[in-house]
Each structure stands twice: as structure tokens, then as C-alpha cells.
Amino acid sequence: MQLRAQRDQRDPQAKRAKRLTRVLVGAAAVPVMLVAAGCSSDSGSDDGKDKAAQESAASKSASPSPTVQAAAFRKLPEPCSVVTKKTLDDLVPKGDSGKEGASNDTAMRASCSWDSLDDNGVKGSQFRWLSVSMLRFESDVTRGAGDKLARDYYQKQLTDAQTAEGAKSVKTTPVSGTGDEAAVVRYDLKKKEGTFKQQTVVARVENVVVTVDFNGAGLAGDKTPDADDLVKDAQKAAKEAVAAVTKANGAAAGGKPSGTPSPSGSSSGSSSEKPSEDSTQSSSKAPAKDS
Structure with a gap:
């Protein structure tokens, strides 16, 4: 137990x-x-x-990296040689050699102007002024293709010409056979020296815009020049300038070199610079408008 x-x-x-x-x-x-x-x-x-x-x-x-179609034209011709000597003799017969406008990049913007005063003594005199300006646009991934930028500027140039200060009897007419698109704006400018007949031809070829200003006046009692004749002369100068642009880029007049896609949107070292839209105009201001 x-x-x-x-x-x-x-x-x-x-x-x-x-x-x-x-x-x-x-x-x-x-x-x-x-x-x-x-x-x-x-x-x-x-x-x-x-x-x-x-x-x-x-x-x-x-x-894929962003791409944009490369601009067709990569340079501009020498501005004072874009109009033939024969045409200059017809448009500015008493003119001296052309005066090249100031530019910090002649591959992007260039201009040249000529003026002529045919003095006939007591019978008066004939004044003529011709200016050719060119602005080239590069393709850029942020701003768009060069030809599109040129089209926008082309429209701006036409609008500026149509709304010029003091312009009277403004008429705009399409121009054929000059680049991809072109038009001429004509109007009268009343000055104390007389009536100036102004013609502005704006043309675009690929990514380049060419602007031709041509005006004339009969001074000291001489007769006012015929506006239709001046329009024909301005159109002739514009056609030669456009042909010079295409030739400078290795293409026949009116030709369209094909571009290639570019990831950076540039085909030259100057492509990153945005062209100043007023630079060519300010360097080629018509004496007639300053009178």
C-alpha cells in the first residue's frame, strides 16, 4: 500500500x-x-x-525613339546670285551690285537687295527696289518636320503682306510653276514722293520659304509704273530664286530630294537653332517704305 x-x-x-x-x-x-x-x-x-x-x-x-522626316534641303544659295544678271538689268536697270543682308547663319537665312534710280532730269525719275530673302527650316522632334514649319511661315508671310500698314487696293493671286506653293500680294502705298506699287511674292519649296519684294514709283512728276508689269517681273525673280535653292541642294528646278527619318530630327549642326522669323525681313526693308 x-x-x-x-x-x-x-x-x-x-x-x-x-x-x-x-x-x-x-x-x-x-x-x-x-x-x-x-x-x-x-x-x-x-x-x-x-x-x-x-x-x-x-x-x-x-x-522606338521619336523620329521625324529629315528636311529635304540642307543649305541656301548665295543670296546675291539667285537672280540672273539679265533679270536684274530689267528690274533694277540702274542698280549697283546687290547688298547682302546680315545673317549669323547663312545656311538658315539669307537675303540680298538692289535699288535703282533712273533719273531723267526735269522729266522725273523712276525708282525700283528689289529684295530676295530666304529662310530654311530644319526638322525637329519637338517642333515638327521642316516642310511643315515652312508651310506655317509661308502663311505668316502672306498674312503680313496682306496687312501691311498703309496698303491700299490689296490683291492676292496664286502663282503657278514656282516651288510647291506660291502667291503674289500687290498693293499701293501712298507717299509724299508719289504712289509706290508694291509686289510681294511668297513661295515655298520643301523646307525653304522665298520672299521677293519688288516696288516701283515714278518720282518728280514721272508716271507711275504699270502694276501688272511689276507683278510679272517680281514673279520672274521669285521663280529664279526658287530654282537657285533647288540647284544648290543638288536637285533640278522643282525637284524634290527625298529625306530619310532622323531620330534627332537634324541633318546639320545648325538644326537646333530656331530661325528668327523676322530676321530676313528686317535686313531687307524697302527704302520705299521708309520714305
């Missing part, structure tokens, strides 16, 4: 010891499982970030 009582007394202690051991072992296993789970979760997160980064890099490499 005594031995059984001792065993019964030890059994509860043994049972409690075993239960305590199982609890401690279970508690120790929980952190291990949490650590393992945490490692597994972190590893999956990193894999997701890496995969997203790889997909983003692949997407960027697959996207």
Missing part, C-alpha cells in the same frame, strides 16, 4: 513535467516557423520587384 501511494504521488508530477516539456517544445517551434514564413514572404516580394523592373526595362527597350 505504501509503494502504491508513492507511485500515485509521483505520477502527477511526472505527468505535469511531460506536459510542461511539450509546451516548451511547441513554443520554441513557433518562432522557427514564423522566421521561415517571414523569409519565404520577403523572398517572394523581392522576386516581384525584380520581375517588374525587368518588364519595365524590356518595355523601354522595345519602344
Whole structure:
């Protein structure tokens, strides 16, 4: 009986010891499982970030760089040689050699002007003034293709001519056979010296805009020149100037060299410079308008 009582007394202690051991072992296993789970979760997160980064890099490499059609014409001719000597003799018969306008980049903008005063003494005199200006536009990925920029400037030049200060009897007529598009704006300017007949021909060939100003007046009592004759003369000068532009770029008159796509939108070192739209006009201001 005594031995059984001792065993019964030890059994509860043994049972409690075993239960305590199982609890401690279970508690120790929980952190291990949490650590393992945490490692597994972190590893999956990193894999997701890496995969997203790889997909983003692949997407960027697959996207093409912005391109724009390269401008057809890359240079301008010498401005004082764009009109033939014969035409100059007809338009400004008493004129001296042309006066080249100031330009910091003659591949982008250039101009030349001539004036003539045929003095007939007491019978009066005939005044003539001719100016040719050229503005070339480069293609640019942010601003657009060169020919589009030239078209915009072409329209601006026509509008400026049509709204010239003091202009009377303004008429605009399309001109054929001169570049890709052309028009002539004609009007009268009343001055104290007499009535000046002004003709402005604006022509675009590819990415170049050519503007020809030609005016004439009969001074000191001489008769006013015929406007129709002056228009024909201005159109002739414009046609020669456009032909000179195409020839300078290795194309026959009226030809259209094909451009190639350019990722940078430039074909020369000056392409990043935006041409000043008023630079050629300011360097070739008509004496008639200053009188």
C-alpha cells in the first residue's frame, strides 16, 4: 500500500513535467516557423520587384525613339546670285551690285537687295527696289518636320503682306510653276514722293520659304509704273530664286530630294537653332517704305 501511494504521488508530477516539456517544445517551434514564413514572404516580394523592373526595362527597350522626316534641303544659295544678271538689268536697270543682308547663319537665312534710280532730269525719275530673302527650316522632334514649319511661315508671310500698314487696293493671286506653293500680294502705298506699287511674292519649296519684294514709283512728276508689269517681273525673280535653292541642294528646278527619318530630327549642326522669323525681313526693308 505504501509503494502504491508513492507511485500515485509521483505520477502527477511526472505527468505535469511531460506536459510542461511539450509546451516548451511547441513554443520554441513557433518562432522557427514564423522566421521561415517571414523569409519565404520577403523572398517572394523581392522576386516581384525584380520581375517588374525587368518588364519595365524590356518595355523601354522595345519602344522606338521619336523620329521625324529629315528636311529635304540642307543649305541656301548665295543670296546675291539667285537672280540672273539679265533679270536684274530689267528690274533694277540702274542698280549697283546687290547688298547682302546680315545673317549669323547663312545656311538658315539669307537675303540680298538692289535699288535703282533712273533719273531723267526735269522729266522725273523712276525708282525700283528689289529684295530676295530666304529662310530654311530644319526638322525637329519637338517642333515638327521642316516642310511643315515652312508651310506655317509661308502663311505668316502672306498674312503680313496682306496687312501691311498703309496698303491700299490689296490683291492676292496664286502663282503657278514656282516651288510647291506660291502667291503674289500687290498693293499701293501712298507717299509724299508719289504712289509706290508694291509686289510681294511668297513661295515655298520643301523646307525653304522665298520672299521677293519688288516696288516701283515714278518720282518728280514721272508716271507711275504699270502694276501688272511689276507683278510679272517680281514673279520672274521669285521663280529664279526658287530654282537657285533647288540647284544648290543638288536637285533640278522643282525637284524634290527625298529625306530619310532622323531620330534627332537634324541633318546639320545648325538644326537646333530656331530661325528668327523676322530676321530676313528686317535686313531687307524697302527704302520705299521708309520714305
